Amino acid sequence: xxxxxxxxxxxxxxxxxxxxxxxxxxxxxxxxxxxxxxxxxxxxxxxxxxxxxxxxxxxxxxxxxxxxxxxxxxxxxxxxxxxxxxxxxxxxxxxxxxxxxxxxxxxxxxxxxxxxxxxxxxxxxxxxxxxxxxxxxxxxxxxxxxx
Amino acid sequence: xxxxxxxxxxxxxxxxxxxxxxxxxxxxxxxxxxxxxxxxxxxxxxxxxxxxxxxxxxxxxxxxxxxxxxxxxxxxxxxxxxxxxxxxxxxxxxxxxxxxxxxxxxxxxxxxxxxxxxxxxxxxxxxxxxxxxxxxxxxxxxxxxxxxxxx
Numbered sequence: 001x002x003x004x005x006x007x008x009x010x011x012x013x014x015x016x017x018x019x020x021x022x023x024x025x026x027x028x029x030x031x032x033x034x035x036x037x038x039x040x041x042x043x044x045x046x047x048x049x050x051x052x053x054x055x056x057x058x059x060x061x062x063x064x065x066x067x068x069x070x071x072x073x074x075x076x077x078x079x080x081x082x083x084x085x086x087x088x089x090x091x092x093x094x095x096x097x098x099x100x101x102x103x104x105x106x107x108x109x110x111x112x113x114x115x116x117x118x119x120x121x122x123x124x125x126x127x128x129x130x131x132x133x134x135x136x137x138x139x140x141x142x143x144x145x146x147x
Numbered sequence: 148x149x150x151x152x153x154x155x156x157x158x159x160x161x162x163x164x165x166x167x168x169x170x171x172x173x174x175x176x177x178x179x180x181x182x183x184x185x186x187x188x189x190x191x192x193x194x195x196x197x198x199x200x201x202x203x204x205x206x207x208x209x210x211x212x213x214x215x216x217x218x219x220x221x222x223x224x225x226x227x228x229x230x231x232x233x234x235x236x237x238x239x240x241x242x243x244x245x246x247x248x249x250x251x252x253x254x255x256x257x258x259x260x261x262x263x264x265x266x267x268x269x270x271x272x273x274x275x276x277x278x279x280x281x282x283x284x285x286x287x288x289x290x291x292x293x294x295x296x297x298x
Contacts (some may be wrong), residue, residue, distance in 0.1 A: 007219050026221050087216055087217065088216055112245040114242065115242050
């Protein structure tokens with residue numbers, strides 16, 4: 001079996017690509033996961049200099065963004081943890097730095113929605129929704145067990 | 148496939164083929180196909196004009212060759228990384244106008260076998276094209292719409 005290659009390292013934790021949302025010559029906007037199943041939205045805001053922003057995001061917010069219920073910029077600005085970096089030669093030479101906020105020019109156009117989903121992203125959205133249902137069921141079962 | 152077919156491609160792609168890192172001999176890669184219309188986004192820094200040039204059609208690894216840097220989540224063992232992106236429809240490109248760096252315009256033209264092999268993804272409408280010589284494509288493409296009219 002082919003080992004999944006880490007695509008980013010944040011505070012010593014490796015992130016793995018889950019889904020590319022926008023591709024044009026390179027992955028421009030994509031979702032990564034760490035080993036603890038936390039999700040991170042990554043956006044390349046300068047594809048010449050390979051500059052990126054990263055935000056730790058919830059499954060729920062990714063679903064909302066893909067369903068055009070929240071704008072793309074809000075997915076990043078509302079995140080509790082944010083980072084930026086410039087891609088190096090590999091994961092180990094790519095230094096990701098925490099930031100308090102993002103500049104407007106690093107973000108998608110304010111208030112713009114993701115728009116129409118292609119077949120691949122649509123399939124990803126369905127998988128996320130199924131995962132969310134399983135999580136909700138688990139939470140519900142736990143509550144029943146307590147009371 | 149003719150021997151040393153990889154010599155027809157630009158440097159980085161040629162090396163990747165030569166070293167066996169990737170292969171273009173796959174069922175879904177078309178080498179002989181009829182001409183078809185495609186679209187591509189052209190990007191410029193502020194103040195630069197939108198006259199098309201060969202660099203507009205270079206793949207990312209060729210552009211980055213001197214830096215050694217690799218885009219995050221790009222797979223150097225996947226042939227698609229060495230291609231130039233096109234789309235068969237304009238709709239999938241609309242999101243690109245909403246992403247940062249707003250100096251973008253839409254260009255259209257035709258791809259045909261003489262330019263290089265292609266792989267068409269029917270689900271995303273994305274076309275990977277491994278161009279033999281990006282310079283040859285420039286004359287056949289034109290800017291069709293500006294940022295405002297597309298977004």
